Amino acid sequence: MKQLNNILEGFGSTWLLLVRSLSYTATLPRQFGRFVEQCYLIGYTTLPIVAILSFFIGSVLALQAGRSMQDFGTQQFIGSLVGLSMARELGPVMVAILLAGRVGSAIAAELASMKVYQEVDALETMNIPPARMLVLPRLAAVLVMMPVLTIIGDLVGWFGGAIVAKYTKIISIEPESYFAVLRHYTHFNDVINGLMKAELFGFVVVLVCCNIGLNTRGGPREIGASVTRAVVVSLILILVLDYFVTQVLT
Amino acid sequence: MPSSPSPAGATRNPFTQVETAAVGVSVEHLSKNFGSLQVLKDVTFSVEPGEIFVLMGPSGSGKSVLLKHIVGLELPTSGRVTVDGKDASSEATREQVRMALVFQSGALFNSLSVYDNLALYPREHQITDEAGIREKVMHALKILSLDGVDQKSPSDLSGGMKKRVAIARALVMEPQLMLYDEPTSELDPVTSATISEIIATLKQEYHVTTIVVSHDRELALNISDRVGILMDGALISLGPPSDLKAPTDPHIAEFLYPKIDLQHPRFKNLETTP
Numbered sequence: 001m002k003q004l005n006n007i008l009e010g011f012g013s014t015w016l017l018l019v020r021s022l023s024y025t026a027t028l029p030r031q032f033g034r035f036v037e038q039c040y041l042i043g044y045t046t047l048p049i050v051a052i053l054s055f056f057i058g059s060v061l062a063l064q065a066g067r068s069m070q071d072f073g074t075q076q077f078i079g080s081l082v083g084l085s086m087a088r089e090l091g092p093v094m095v096a097i098l099l100a101g102r103v104g105s106a107i108a109a110e111l112a113s114m115k116v117y118q119e120v121d122a123l124e125t126m127n128i129p130p131a132r133m134l135v136l137p138r139l140a141a142v143l144v145m146m147p148v149l150t151i152i153g154d155l156v157g158w159f160g161g162a163i164v165a166k167y168t169k170i171i172s173i174e175p176e177s178y179f180a181v182l183r184h185y186t187h188f189n190d191v192i193n194g195l196m197k198a199e200l201f202g203f204v205v206v207l208v209c210c211n212i213g214l215n216t217r218g219g220p221r222e223i224g225a226s227v228t229r230a231v232v233v234s235l236i237l238i239l240v241l242d243y244f245v246t247q248v249l250t
Numbered sequence: 251m252p253s254s255p256s257p258a259g260a261t262r263n264p265f266t267q268v269e270t271a272a273v274g275v276s277v278e279h280l281s282k283n284f285g286s287l288q289v290l291k292d293v294t295f296s297v298e299p300g301e302i303f304v305l306m307g308p309s310g311s312g313k314s315v316l317l318k319h320i321v322g323l324e325l326p327t328s329g330r331v332t333v334d335g336k337d338a339s340s341e342a343t344r345e346q347v348r349m350a351l352v353f354q355s356g357a358l359f360n361s362l363s364v365y366d367n368l369a370l371y372p373r374e375h376q377i378t379d380e381a382g383i384r385e386k387v388m389h390a391l392k393i394l395s396l397d398g399v400d401q402k403s404p405s406d407l408s409g410g411m412k413k414r415v416a417i418a419r420a421l422v423m424e425p426q427l428m429l430y431d432e433p434t435s436e437l438d439p440v441t442s443a444t445i446s447e448i449i450a451t452l453k454q455e456y457h458v459t460t461i462v463v464s465h466d467r468e469l470a471l472n473i474s475d476r477v478g479i480l481m482d483g484a485l486i487s488l489g490p491p492s493d494l495k496a497p498t499d500p501h502i503a504e505f506l507y508p509k510i511d512l513q514h515p516r517f518k519n520l521e522t523t524p
Contacts, residue, residue: 030376118357125321125351126423127344128374 010233014211017131021139021207024132031137038141042103042206043148049102050095050149051156057090058082058157062164066171075171079178080185082161087190091154093242095146096201100234104209107138108230111213112223120214135210139203146202147195154191158182193249200245205234272299272459273334273347273426275320280329282315282483289315291483292329297476302453302460304470304491307480308505313463314354314431316480320461321351321429333427347427350420354432356412358404364391364415365400368422390418394448410441417448428452430462434469442466446473467506470494481505 028035061082069075111134114120120130158179165173212230216222275297282290289312297303307313318324319331322338331338334347358367368387372378378386391400394414404412413433420428430449434442446466450473453460464470470477471491479487479502487493487502497503 114359117360118353118355119359121318121323122351122353122357122359124323125344125349126371126374128370133374 010211010215013215014207017135017211017214018207020129020131021135024129024136027132028136028140031133034133034137035140038137039145041106042099042138042141043145046098046102046145046149047152050098050153053094053098054086054091054153054157055160057094058086058160059164061085061090061157062161062171063168066165066168070170075165076173076177077181077185078161078165078171078173079180079182082165083158083182083186084190086154086157086161087186087194089194089242089246091150091157092194092198092201093238095149095153095198096205096238097235099142099146099149099202100205100209100231100238103142104205104234105227105231107206107209108213108227109223111210112216112226115214115216116218116220116223130214134214135207138206138210142202142206143199146198150195150198151191154194196249197242197245200241201238204237204241208233208237271334271426272457274299274459275303275338275427275461276330276332276335277316277320278330278332280316280319280331281327282312282319282324283327289483290319293480293483293485294329295478295485295488297459297461299459300453300457301475302450302462302473304462304464304474304477305480306465306467306470306477306505308465311480312483313480317351317429317431317461317463320427321349348423348425349427349429350423350425351429352413352416352420352431352433354435356404356416358412358415358419360404362404363400364396364402364404364407367404367415368400368419371419371423386422390421393421394418410437410444413437413441413445414448417445417452421452425458427459427461430460430464432464433462434464434466442469449473465505467494479505 062078065081066075066078069078069081111120111130114134120134123130123133162175162178165171165178166175209230212226212233216226277293277295280290280293281288293312293316295303305313305316315324319326320333320338322340322344325339333343333349336343336346358364359370362370365387368390369383372383372386377383387400391397394417396411396414396418399407399411399415404415407415417430417433428449433445433449437445446469449460449462449469452458453473462469462474471494474491476489477487477491477494478485481501487497487499494506497506
């Protein structure tokens with residue numbers, strides 16, 4: 001019963017934080033500096049790990065699928081499998097998971113620390129709403145950076161698949177042929193579907209991590225607990241939302 | 251620093267020299283529960299505009315929680331707190347009445363320099379342009395004898411300097427009501443005396459209504475107009491600081507003038523054995 005209460009309370013406070021943050025949208029232009037800083041933290045610092053992971057996800061996908069497809073003599077279609085998988089599913093989901101682990105945890109830790117050391121209370125007494133200064137720039141930044149990260153993830157993943165497809169003996173498909181099949185079967189709508197998913201996942205991850213950070217109570221030990229909770233809740237939400245969004249989009 | 255004293259009930263702003271009304275605070279039958287724990291029990295008192303009110307009490311007696319109710323950071327379980335006649339828990343009150351709380355820890359933003367800590371309020375509220383903000387910030391730092399620390403990080407400052415920076419940050423807000431949470435805790439006697447002097451000077455010069463939460467007897471005796479004593483969440487004494495010199499209540503006497511009795515039973519368990 002207590003856990004159900006906690007879930008409902010978390011759900012309610014997250015919605016409330018969203019509404020409060022959006023009510024300050026008009027202040028975004030004068031928070032441009034904070035927005036750029038968050039774009040840097042969310043986008044630029046996450047980019048290398050997104051690129052590395054996407055490369056190997058594309059590679060492993062080509063390798064695993066290549067062996068099975070070769071049994072049926074269909075390995076020439078490997079480009080379509082890697083292209084669609086990365087664009088519709090693995091690209092957005094993996095980028096969102098990385099965002100939760102790298103950026104979400106950092107956001108939760110920073111805001112939880114500010115809460116525990118009364119910096120958030122200090123903002124409130126100054127009549128500076130934390131939703132405006134701490135949450136809104138992050139939400140705006142993630143909306144801008146998620147598509148960028150996902151597109152880069154997709155491209156690098158496709159590229160990784162192409163390299164494996166060419167240099168693995170049992171597959172041995174030339175990049176021209178690989179990308180021709182990929183282009184034929186991966187449509188613009190598939191990429192857009194993936195980007196829509198990425199936007200939703202990224203937005204939810206940042207919102208949930210901000211909310212958990214700002215609702216931290218107690219001493220320094222609670223900062224660690226909040227970070228763990230933020231990452232776990234984000235991962236669960238990404239996968240649950242993925243199922244329902246996929247149902248809607250297909 | 252401005253020199254002309256303001257008439258009673260008005261604050262002469264240290265930066266703009268414009269007089270604004272000092273505000274009164276009223277706490278009526280305030281009770282607060284955290285779960286089954288009652289932290290405040292039917293507390294009632296008022297603070298007059300321009301007064302220095304010191305609220306004393308042992309650790310855990312509910313002083314800081316009471317302060318948070320006055321600035322609207324906590325909501326009462328029952329009872330009411332008003333600032334300038336307006337409900338303290340309302341967001342509108344914070345927009346209409348400038349209240350500044352100096353936290354026990356200072357609550358400075360470690361990611362910002364001292365300068366940016368002080369500049370945050372006027373920047374966020376677009377009170378003036380950057381040149382005006384700079385003037386306000388440097389003036390506040392000068393008042394608090396903090397020249398030369400503006401580009402430092404709060405983490406590089408000593409405890410006493412952090413408290414002074416926190417007071418300077420509050421001063422930049424041009425407050426009508428200043429609240430201090432344990433301003434002299436964790437400080438040596440000389441720095442404590444300096445902080446007490448600063449609080450008294452700010453009230454004298456700018457006529458700011460001031461509420462100080464503390465368990466520092468010397469601070470209460472030296473700077474307060476009135477003192478309240480909170481024990482176990484209940485206000486058990488309210489009067490002039492002279493009452494503190496010879497308290498009749500044994501609990502208050504024990505709190506204010508504790509005697510060290512090594513024969514007390516509680517010390518028996520501390521005996522060390524070889």
